[in-house]
Amino acid sequence: MKKRFNKRLDQLIPWGVPILLIVIWQLLAQVGWLSTRILPAPTAVLLAGIRLASTGELWQHLSVSASRAVTGFLIGGGIGFTLGIINGVSNVSEKLLDTSLQMLRNVPHLAMIPLVILWFGIGEEAKLFLVSLGVLFPVYLNTFHGVRTVDPGLLEMGKVYGLKPWELFLQVILPNALPSILIGVRFSLGITWLTLIVAETIAADSGIGYLAMNAREFMQTDVVVFSILIYALLGKLADSMAKFFEARLLAWHPSYQLT
Amino acid sequence: MASQLPVNLDDTLNCTHSITGVNKGFCPMTSINGADLKVLNLTKRFGDQQVLREVDLEVMPGEFIAIVGRSGCGKSTLLRLVAGLDRPSEGRVLVNGTPVRRVDPSARMMFQDARLLMWKRVLENVGLGLRNNWRSKAKWALQQVGLADRAKEYPAVLSGGQRQRVALARALVSEPRLLLLDEPLGALDALTRIEMQQLIEQLWQEQQFTALLVTHDVEEAVTLADRVILIESGQIVMNIPIVLSRPRHRGDAAFAAIADHILKRILNKADVDQDHTESSQELVLH
Numbered sequence: 017m018k019k020r021f022n023k024r025l026d027q028l029i030p031w032g033v034p035i036l037l038i039v040i041w042q043l044l045a046q047v048g049w050l051s052t053r054i055l056p057a058p059t060a061v062l063l064a065g066i067r068l069a070s071t072g073e074l075w076q077h078l079s080v081s082a083s084r085a086v087t088g089f090l091i092g093g094g095i096g097f098t099l100g101i102i103n104g105v106s107n108v109s110e111k112l113l114d115t116s117l118q119m120l121r122n123v124p125h126l127a128m129i130p131l132v133i134l135w136f137g138i139g140e141e142a143k144l145f146l147v148s149l150g151v152l153f154p155v156y157l158n159t160f161h162g163v164r165t166v167d168p169g170l171l172e173m174g175k176v177y178g179l180k181p182w183e184l185f186l187q188v189i190l191p192n193a194l195p196s197i198l199i200g201v202r203f204s205l206g207i208t209w210l211t212l213i214v215a216e217t218i219a220a221d222s223g224i225g226y227l228a229m230n231a232r233e234f235m236q237t238d239v240v241v242f243s244i245l246i247y248a249l250l251g252k253l254a255d256s257m258a259k260f261f262e263a264r265l266l267a268w269h270p271s272y273q274l275t
Numbered sequence: 276m277a278s279q280l281p282v283n284l285d286d287t288l289n290c291t292h293s294i295t296g297v298n299k300g301f302c303p304m305t306s307i308n309g310a311d312l313k314v315l316n317l318t319k320r321f322g323d324q325q326v327l328r329e330v331d332l333e334v335m336p337g338e339f340i341a342i343v344g345r346s347g348c349g350k351s352t353l354l355r356l357v358a359g360l361d362r363p364s365e366g367r368v369l370v371n372g373t374p375v376r377r378v379d380p381s382a383r384m385m386f387q388d389a390r391l392l393m394w395k396r397v398l399e400n401v402g403l404g405l406r407n408n409w410r411s412k413a414k415w416a417l418q419q420v421g422l423a424d425r426a427k428e429y430p431a432v433l434s435g436g437q438r439q440r441v442a443l444a445r446a447l448v449s450e451p452r453l454l455l456l457d458e459p460l461g462a463l464d465a466l467t468r469i470e471m472q473q474l475i476e477q478l479w480q481e482q483q484f485t486a487l488l489v490t491h492d493v494e495e496a497v498t499l500a501d502r503v504i505l506i507e508s509g510q511i512v513m514n515i516p517i518v519l520s521r522p523r524h525r526g527d528a529a530f531a532a533i534a535d536h537i538l539k540r541i542l543n544k545a546d547v548d549q550d551h552t553e554s555s556q557e558l559v560l561h
Contacts, residue, residue, distance in 0.1 A: 173390040177404040191394040
């Protein structure tokens, strides 16, 4: 009985500091020491969230942002993955493309924003382009690395045991590269949200970032803080999903056991 | 399950009983399954370095050959040439009369490391590269090595010895006519090694393939082989038949004498202190 209680307590302890901070924040705001123009009370943020959810505004902006994230991630990730596989398998292709990709990689993709606005205006293409560009390189690098680090002993074994080239790819090279590819995917998810936040606050007419910037113009700090929290939640959600897939896909790997 | 056995068990038993004490390779009934191997004037160079010089070797169908020698003497290269993993600089390798040009589908190889695919379960590893009916064949092979109950596990949870047994099952599942063993037991502990030797001997007797074993361990060579071949700087310098009855026991005087003779021959060349080698119980060379 006592042991069980202790275990509960153990799980709760990490939450102590955040809860304490929120309580202090609430108190300071209520007493009036903290101006609502600087930071609204936690309850005010919560109320703003409920208000936005009930008018449907929240869901509209949320779905716009989420679909941008998913689409941009799929385009950039798909290109990065394909290039990583091709350059990993073929020396000719690597020689031809890798240096160019490395040069492009060193341009901070957010530095392209002025140019991107000139090219695409503030439409959807601009956001998708920026997200894809940011996602492409981590996925490319990790896929390439994963394919290149395949154990030559396993390839030799595959040949002796009569695997055809495409079987060798599907059964040996790709699964061997998977842990590395998934690291690239998780890294890219972080970049996806980061890019989207910047792009939506600078040039957009919808999305969570737009919601925040719009609220800023009307001094609605509660909405601004709420938008920031939504971004944090979405980022956490994406990371949890990636972790879940890692655990499923890498069940064979001793370092990724579910238990 | 008996219907899935690839060999007639009665034949095997008759054969091993009737020829106790005689080199098993000469039993006429055992020559059905094993490949006939001829190595003719085989030379292999890597750049300026000559690894094998004009090696000639004939292996009877179903014979078990052990190749011993120091590190870098060319014994593994010989095995890779027979497997078709490397191309000879000169000379030829004939398996059943046909020259080996690429990886030979009737030959299987076991490596020092198990080389299992960590992302495939044990059963899928054993069935690797099989086309039809692979699941039941793989189950049969796993049974042969005594690991049928681990079929659904990932290789990561197996011990080193168990992984090598899975690799052995994978090699045997396609019923090869020629089994090439490249120091497959080198990384195992002494007890597991002896168990694996017994298992390999038993399966060889049942399935009657031709076996070529590269090893550092002279005792292992004498335990398993019909003939022990010593390679020194790329040439065969000794080729002695082992006419001891099976199963062989390390404690026997005859066994010890042969092992000692081979070991001395290997060490003599390098001018190693005689007294030291005679007192040494560990007959493993590095």
